[in-house]
Amino acid sequence: MQTYQKYLLLSFIVLLTSLSFAQKSNDKFIVVLDAGHGAHDPGNLGNGFKEKDIALSIVLKIGKALEQQDDVEVIYTRKTDVFVDLHERGAIANRADADLFVSVHCNAHGTQANGTETWVLGTKRSETNFDVAKKENEVIFLEEDHEKNYEGFDPNNPESLIGITLMMEDYLDQSILLATYIQDNFTNKLKRKNRGVKQEGFIVLHQTYMPSVLVETGFLSYKKEGVYLNSKKGQTEMATSIKDAILKYKGKLNFESVEDIVLIDNDENYDATIDSTTTYPEITFKVQIAASSRKLKTKPYNFNGLNNVSRNRVGEIYKYFYGETSDYSQIKKHKKEALKKGYDTCFIVAFKNGLPITVNDALKTPSD
Numbered sequence: 001m002q003t004y005q006k007y008l009l010l011s012f013i014v015l016l017t018s019l020s021f022a023q024k025s026n027d028k029f030i031v032v033l034d035a036g037h038g039a040h041d042p043g044n045l046g047n048g049f050k051e052k053d054i055a056l057s058i059v060l061k062i063g064k065a066l067e068q069q070d071d072v073e074v075i076y077t078r079k080t081d082v083f084v085d086l087h088e089r090g091a092i093a094n095r096a097d098a099d100l101f102v103s104v105h106c107n108a109h110g111t112q113a114n115g116t117e118t119w120v121l122g123t124k125r126s127e128t129n130f131d132v133a134k135k136e137n138e139v140i141f142l143e144e145d146h147e148k149n150y151e152g153f154d155p156n157n158p159e160s161l162i163g164i165t166l167m168m169e170d171y172l173d174q175s176i177l178l179a180t181y182i183q184d185n186f187t188n189k190l191k192r193k194n195r196g197v198k199q200e201g202f203i204v205l206h207q208t209y210m211p212s213v214l215v216e217t218g219f220l221s222y223k224k225e226g227v228y229l230n231s232k233k234g235q236t237e238m239a240t241s242i243k244d245a246i247l248k249y250k251g252k253l254n255f256e257s258v259e260d261i262v263l264i265d266n267d268e269n270y271d272a273t274i275d276s277t278t279t280y281p282e283i284t285f286k287v288q289i290a291a292s293s294r295k296l297k298t299k300p301y302n303f304n305g306l307n308n309v310s311r312n313r314v315g316e317i318y319k320y321f322y323g324e325t326s327d328y329s330q331i332k333k334h335k336k337e338a339l340k341k342g343y344d345t346c347f348i349v350a351f352k353n354g355l356p357i358t359v360n361d362a363l364k365t366p367s368d
Contacts, residue, residue: 046220061239115193
């Protein structure tokens with residue numbers, strides 16, 4: 001997919017429904033697989049290869065492998081060479097109440113650029129990004145009933161670019177986690193050139209989203225890479241790498257947060273062993289309420305009235321925490337307060353000597 005084309009797809013992904021961070025109990029883990037383009041929208045045609053066909057082949061292979069897992073349900077936005085409107089792709093995921101969205105594409109460029117990259121949703125903006133997004137978003141005019149489906153959205157009007165709020169970025173960490181697993185597999189297992197996990201500007205079209213990534217499997221415009229992606233071997237290897245990353249991500253969510261933090265505060269066995277005044281002098285507990293690419297003032301008006309909010313920068317992401325205490329029972333109360341304020345995906349984190357550790361390890365340290 002050409003560089004400018006990824007922006008509309010990223011804007012579409014944000015139409016997906018907001019979900020709980022951990023896998024829903026007693027439910028299957030639902031993965032929505034999206035093969036980019038289709039029918040009269042071929043995607044890029046670098047070296048005569050068709051992005052729409054390669055993306056579909058990879059997606060079908062991913063899905064077939066995931067369907068062998070008893071606790072995984074796979075839903076496709078398309079399984080044949082058809083055109084699916086962007087708003088309908090979002091509706092498919094909404095109706096499914098999915099846990100994860102993975103969109104597969106192939107890249108193209110006028111140079112000899114090559115390698116894989118995986119995109120997550122973010123709020124970086126620039127005038128250049130707006131111009132690029134505007135160019136691609138004009139594609140909606142090719143869809144029937146676009147005025148109704150996009151409620152009068154005007155790609156040429158900067159005011160139509162609705163900024164993402166902090167609450168809408170609750171899943172940024174999870175998306176980055178999956179994207180990292182995918183890129184690691186491409187690099188370490190397949191020895192593909194790693195162009196990294198990337199975060200860029202996008203458009204919000206009236207709905208919310210789930211953890212999601214857009215995978216650029218390589219450049220069809222780079223002949224050697226195009227030949228590989230157009231081959232059965234290349235498509236199978238790419239599909240396997242993405243499938244393995246999804247299952248690793250799923251397994252981590254079953255037991256840990258993105259910071260290797262076990263969510264034991266919901267475990268009755270642990271609750272029974274911790275009295276109301278147990279403190280851990282070497283540990284600092286906090287409640288992570290959100291992650292964002294924006295630096296916000298830690299004032300109550302930015303956090304639904306919560307006081308005692310702190311901010312920590314990790315790479316290009318700002319993490320926001322509520323409360324700070326060595327008393328585990330107290331931090332559990334803070335979590336309940338955060339939940340009441342609407343932070344449905346908040347979770348307890350632990351630090352020792354300023355460095356993050358798992359909550360399990362924290363509760364094994366000496367207590368008063």
